[in-house]
Amino acid sequence: MSEAVAETVAARFSELYGAEPHGVWAAPGRVNLIGEHTDYNDGFVMPFALPHTAVAAVSRREDGVLRLHSADVEGGVAELRPDDLSPESDKNWTAYPAGVVWALREAGHAVTGADIHLSSTVPSGAGLSSSAALEVVVALALNDLFSLGLRGWQLARLCQRAENVYVGAPVGIMDQTASACCEAGHALFLDTRDLSQKQIPFDLAAEGMRLLVVDTQVKHSHSEGEYGKRRAGCEKGAALLGVNALRDVPYDDLDAALSRLGDEEEVRRLVRHIVTENERVERVVSLLESGDDTRAIGPILVEGHASLRDDFRISCPELDLVVDTALASGAVGARMTGGGFGGSAIVLVEEPDVDAITKAVTEAFAAAGFTTPRVFEAVPSAGARRLR
Secondary structure (H helix, E strand, C coil): CHHHHHHHHHHHHHHHCCCCCCCEEEEEECCCCCECCCCHHEEEEEEEEEEEEEEEEEECCCCCCEEECCCCCCCCCCEEHHHHCCCCCCCCCCCCHHHHHHHHHHCCCCCCCCCEEECCCCCCCCCCCHHHHHHHHHHHHHHHHHCCCCCHHHHHHHHHHHHHHHHHCCCCCHHHHHHHHCCCCEHHHEECCCEEEEEEEEEHHHHCCEEEEEECCCCCCCCCCHHHHHHHHHHHHHHCCCCCCCHHHHHHHHHHHHHHHHCHHHHHHHHHHHHHHHHHHHHHHHHHHHHHCCCHHHHHHHHHHHHHHHHHHHHHHHHHHHHHHHHHHCEEEEEECCCCCCCCCEEEEEEEEHHHHHHHHHHHHHHCCCCCCCCCCCCEEEECCEEE
16 A cells, blocks of 8 residues: 555656655654643643544755645645745645744754655544645654654654744644644553653454544644644743643642632633643553553543543533444543644444444434544554655
């Protein structure tokens, strides 16, 4: 499959630019198993990479020209000059790859230009990190072509800076790190404070289980205000509690910390979610590492959804309907995943129940008058890599 995709993307590159690309790279989207909105609070997350990828055919240029084209966006080749790139000057899709070039140059890496053609199978706006996949695949290609010698976590940091500063979206580090560093058959236990990583075996098929992603088709945008409001509220909570980040509030001291917040009810809810979510990540890691029945993580996923819905308040009717319907139909666990306000939910199911639960969710959406959801299996897959 990878070779066929690489050939297709390389052939289109040749049509666009009149020469073979110097290489073809891929970077995946991700699903977050547990640990939502903890990444910008220096906390714990546990994503894994999807088989869906952004693929880039790229050639190095030495003349200070950056040419960009996407198979997924109408329009021709966009031509930019790396010397002229400036933060928040571009409101189009080109801001993501151009932002990576800007971030690399700001960090002192002499990227002199490139021809890039991109094609992605990561659903856009579904909370599956389509933008991070786009950033990471460009960063990896330029890292190789310009012999920069950067490691996966370093590329992730630069891609986060591209999205924070150049694009203007206040995202945490999880998405880019997952795309750059995940391994097939594993979930990535990531400490977002020091970027220490541990690959946790996550082979559901071996236990007769599946993890479904239900894309509600409700689009969201991180650069819009609600995400930023939650982040600001968490920062306020940390300041009121006198800690560097909410990661520093011990789970065992949560009640005392909440009482110190007095009548700051909104901040109390945000703090409660972050502290309990970090503890949920640690519980899931412990269960998976023990080798016991993976089904035991199901109730923890459900707890996480309730916290995101009631404390963080970032769910929506479509996400709640997925979770409620799936659980009523026999799912082992379910929760929304991603930034919220739309996007996707994950559903942990026994293999024989896949079709029945998919049917129940689809019928529930039809009965509610919602757009038909897209349902597919999430298989823990490889992180960013060179295809040819």
